[in-house]
Amino acid sequence: MNQPHIRVENLNVYYGSDHSLRDVSIELPGRQIIAVIGPSGCGKTTFLKSLNRMVELAEGARVTGRVLVDGEDIYSPTAEVTAIRKKMGLLSQTPRPLPMSIYENVAYGPRIHGLNDRRKLDEIVEFRLRQVGLWEEVKDRLGQPASRISIGQQQRLCLARGLAVEPEIILADEPTSALDPMSSRRIEECFLELKKDYTIVIVTHILRQARRLADYAAFFYCGRLVEHGPAARMFENPTQRETIEYVKGIIS
Amino acid sequence: MDRRRVEEAVMKGLMKAATLLIVGVLGLIMLTILVRGIRAMSWSMLTQTPKGGFYLGREGGILNAIVGSFYIAGGATGLAFAAAVPVVLYLNVFCRRGSRTAAVIRFLLDVLWGVPSIVFGAFGFLLMLAVGLRASLLGGILTVSLFVLPILCRAMDEVVRMIPTDLLESSYALGATRLQTAVRVVLRQASAGILTAVLIAFGRGVGDAASVLFTAGYSDQIPQSLTRPAATLPLAIFFQLGTPFPQVQDRAYAAALILTVVVLATSLLSRRLGRRLTRHSIS
Amino acid sequence: MGLPNRTKRSRLYDRAAAVLMGVLARLSGLIVIVIAAGLFWKSVPILKNQSLSALLFSSEWYPLRGQFGFLPFIMGSLWVTGTAMILAVPLCLLTAIYLAEYAPRGIREGMRPLIDLLAGIPSVVYGVWGVLVVVPWVKRAAGWFGYSTSGYCVLSAGIVLAVMIFPVIIHMTVEILRAVPQEIREASLSLGATQWQTIKKVVLRKAFGGVLAAIVLGLSRAFGETIAVLMVAGNAVRSPTGFLDAAYPLPALIANNYGEMMSIPLYDSAMMLACLILLGIVLVFNVLAKLVLMRIQKEIQ
Numbered sequence: 001m002n003q004p005h006i007r008v009e010n011l012n013v014y015y016g017s018d019h020s021l022r023d024v025s026i027e028l029p030g031r032q033i034i035a036v037i038g039p040s041g042c043g044k045t046t047f048l049k050s051l052n053r054m055v056e057l058a059e060g061a062r063v064t065g066r067v068l069v070d071g072e073d074i075y076s077p078t079a080e081v082t083a084i085r086k087k088m089g090l091l092s093q094t095p096r097p098l099p100m101s102i103y104e105n106v107a108y109g110p111r112i113h114g115l116n117d118r119r120k121l122d123e124i125v126e127f128r129l130r131q132v133g134l135w136e137e138v139k140d141r142l143g144q145p146a147s148r149i150s151i152g153q154q155q156r157l158c159l160a161r162g163l164a165v166e167p168e169i170i171l172a173d174e175p176t177s178a179l180d181p182m183s184s185r186r187i188e189e190c191f192l193e194l195k196k197d198y199t200i201v202i203v204t205h206i207l208r209q210a211r212r213l214a215d216y217a218a219f220f221y222c223g224r225l226v227e228h229g230p231a232a233r234m235f236e237n238p239t240q241r242e243t244i245e246y247v248k249g250i251i252s
Numbered sequence: 253m254d255r256r257r258v259e260e261a262v263m264k265g266l267m268k269a270a271t272l273l274i275v276g277v278l279g280l281i282m283l284t285i286l287v288r289g290i291r292a293m294s295w296s297m298l299t300q301t302p303k304g305g306f307y308l309g310r311e312g313g314i315l316n317a318i319v320g321s322f323y324i325a326g327g328a329t330g331l332a333f334a335a336a337v338p339v340v341l342y343l344n345v346f347c348r349r350g351s352r353t354a355a356v357i358r359f360l361l362d363v364l365w366g367v368p369s370i371v372f373g374a375f376g377f378l379l380m381l382a383v384g385l386r387a388s389l390l391g392g393i394l395t396v397s398l399f400v401l402p403i404l405c406r407a408m409d410e411v412v413r414m415i416p417t418d419l420l421e422s423s424y425a426l427g428a429t430r431l432q433t434a435v436r437v438v439l440r441q442a443s444a445g446i447l448t449a450v451l452i453a454f455g456r457g458v459g460d461a462a463s464v465l466f467t468a469g470y471s472d473q474i475p476q477s478l479t480r481p482a483a484t485l486p487l488a489i490f491f492q493l494g495t496p497f498p499q500v501q502d503r504a505y506a507a508a509l510i511l512t513v514v515v516l517a518t519s520l521l522s523r524r525l526g527r528r529l530t531r532h533s534i535s
Numbered sequence: 536m537g538l539p540n541r542t543k544r545s546r547l548y549d550r551a552a553a554v555l556m557g558v559l560a561r562l563s564g565l566i567v568i569v570i571a572a573g574l575f576w577k578s579v580p581i582l583k584n585q586s587l588s589a590l591l592f593s594s595e596w597y598p599l600r601g602q603f604g605f606l607p608f609i610m611g612s613l614w615v616t617g618t619a620m621i622l623a624v625p626l627c628l629l630t631a632i633y634l635a636e637y638a639p640r641g642i643r644e645g646m647r648p649l650i651d652l653l654a655g656i657p658s659v660v661y662g663v664w665g666v667l668v669v670v671p672w673v674k675r676a677a678g679w680f681g682y683s684t685s686g687y688c689v690l691s692a693g694i695v696l697a698v699m700i701f702p703v704i705i706h707m708t709v710e711i712l713r714a715v716p717q718e719i720r721e722a723s724l725s726l727g728a729t730q731w732q733t734i735k736k737v738v739l740r741k742a743f744g745g746v747l748a749a750i751v752l753g754l755s756r757a758f759g760e761t762i763a764v765l766m767v768a769g770n771a772v773r774s775p776t777g778f779l780d781a782a783y784p785l786p787a788l789i790a791n792n793y794g795e796m797m798s799i800p801l802y803d804s805a806m807m808l809a810c811l812i813l814l815g816i817v818l819v820f821n822v823l824a825k826l827v828l829m830r831i832q833k834e835i836q
Contacts, residue, residue, distance in 0.1 A: 092722065271629070274705075285660060374810045377793070378574075489659045493766070516655060
């Protein structure tokens with residue numbers, strides 16, 4: 001078993017008076033796919049967004065507890081939020097290409113971090129687009145607005161964009177829920193390929209997807225982390241009543 | 253890395269400075285009007301017409317302009333309201349959702365809203381020439397009513413458009429015609445918003461100078477009939493500020509204070525009423 | 536059961552109302568066209584008498600001799616409006632970005648009534664402020680730099696106009712920025728961009744058309760503004776050559792000369808042409824801005 005990559009200690013998230021995440025503690029292993037499962041509204045997405053401090057963008061959000069990435073608390077007052085986020089790529093539910101060309105979308109991250117050498121940018125763009133299997137499909141129209149390619153391609157573009165800032169962790173929030181089955185499969189294949197080098201945290205409400213992908217699983221219910229463990233055990237031998245019912249499909 | 257941080261800090265500082273500057277300017281304007289106005293204000297200012305000679309008399313007050321402004325803005329808002337209600341009901345009840353006609357009319361009303369008030373003034377004067385009307389209370393009312401019509405229509409339209417379709421449909425389901433639905437359901441449901449729109453239009457009408465410049469004329473007397481010229485607060489300010497006599501200028505400052513108070517009170521009132529009356533409608 | 540049957544009469548009323556209201560609604564839409572047509576009709580005499588280019592590009596303004604060159608007034612309008620835009624645009628964008636992106640909710644909500652307040656102040660009151668505060672201030676400030684001016688000049692008018700269009704531009708820009716979907720901000724932030732980088736490279740890019748429309752609406756408002764400008768611009772019939780020269784913008788020309796226009800031949804027609812030019816320019820601005828905004832609205836829905 002790997003070193004824990006992310007360690008969460010007593011994490012609580014409040015939106016105004018709403019207590020959305022209750023006292024969550026968990027260690028996430030590195031270079032694996034970790035599936036975060038649970039019924040909708042259970043705090044999965046909030047948990048994911050608290051890993052790169054995106055949760056703070058919501059008006060009235062309040063966070064207590066610690067999240068340690070490589071041993072460093074990302075919520076400590078001295079933590080540099082942009083550096084933390086650079087470490088983690090985020091893939092959202094519906095693909096959100098930035099309002100610029102395909103090329104610029106991938107080059108955006110390196111650019112904001114100060115890389116302006118055109119040749120290097122060209123290399124990065126090609127490398128990352130190949131990594132997500134998009135290069136052959138778009139190499140002749142890199143200058144076109146990113147909104148023109150299909151949704152499935154957009155999602156892979158977003159993945160390439162995230163990879164271009166050289167993260168260690170990929171956070172994915174139901175990344176296939178807006179996609180057709182074919183495109184979903186391509187994303188899943190990408191993930192399986194990427195887990196050699198990255199830690200991937202994926203929120204999903206599709207149990208079968210979790211089974212297909214996950215090495216490790218965490219089950220959330222009503223804002224609480226009910227149970228977590230290696231995926232095989234979680235799906236074959238869950239111990240908690242809620243997990244059993246969820247895995248069997250009694251609650252969803 | 254560090255440059256990004258510095259750039260952000262500098263820009264944020266500039267933004268806060270710009271915001272403060274704008275608030276400061278607003279404060280300066282209010283302070284100027286308030287200080288000068290209060291110094292010039294007296295009981296006779298509010299209760300007397302100018303005395304001591306035509307236009308440049310150094311005594312008396314600005315009752316003529318206060319009354320004239322209320323006549324003109326009130327009359328114009330009333331007239332425009334009478335025209336705007338059927339227009340708005342037509343756009344929202346008689347036209348289907350997504351109707352092209354309605355879209356075109358809304359667009360033209362928006363364009364009309366953007367027409368400078370001096371153009372309304374000139375056009376109003378043209379119309380008056382055509383029918384042989386001279387600068388008068390009636391001319392002012394007609395011109396200002398054209399000026400506030402698009403404001404009233406579009407402000408009311410925005411409110412009425414918010415009414416859920418279900419509400420109209422449940423009225424139709426009882427066998428009501430569109431007209432009955434429009435009058436009994438739509439107007440009642442939107443009453444708060446309509447009142448707000450009326451107050452907004454009144455505020456705009458009472459404050460505008462360029463549209464009444466040629467059409468309402470100016471007079472030291474309170475107008476006794478629709479065909480007599482009438483003074484207005486904006487013009488009282490404009491004409492009297494330009495005179496070399498401090499006593500006359502004082503009347504301009506007092507008029508500016510009164511006009512500002514009237515306009516701001518109108519806008520405050522419209523907010524309050526708007527909020528309170530929404531309780532009676534179904535949301 | 537006991538209900539009276541008045542369906543027939545109701546339907547008759549309904550149909551009559553539909554026709555009547557339809558006519559009224561169409562008429563209200565036509566007003567703007569009627570205004571343009573009326574002004575054009577009245578401008579025909581002078582357009583027949585002189586070529587349009589001579590009217591627009593000549594500086595000879597001698598109504599008694601029948602010479603009507605509008606150039607000084609057009610230049611006056613351009614100078615005054617241009618100055619206002621130079622002052623207003625950066626300030627408004629900074630403020631709008633602050634309010635939409637950075638300001639805590641309390642400040643954002645608190646600024647809204649203040650901006651409304653600024654929008655509600657009548658233009659003549661801005662004029663009073665201009666005469667009492669801006670004009671003497673400009674005069675004194677110019678003196679520090681060794682220039683002499685009465686203070687009634689392009690700069691004063693520009694300052695007053697800039698303040699008048701603050702609320703127009705700020706209000707609309709804030710709306711436009713808030714309509715940019717939060718997700719694309721998150722996408723940029725998640726890559727480690729700072730908030731300012733996100734605003735500069737993503738939000739403003741996305742909102743570009745709308746912000747431009749807001750600026751154009753402010754511009755057209757400034758272009759058509761009359762009384763406040765009339766009170767502080769100085770009104771000398773000469774194209775201004777600097778910020779401290781007096782200017783005589785088109786609306787001020789119309790406002791000042793309407794009374795005497797009847798006695799001089801073609802003068803009234805020249806005034807109507809001035810109105811028409813003003814209306815034309817403002818309408819072009821407004822229609823363009825409106826079309827952009829309508830496209831954005833459709834995109835959002």
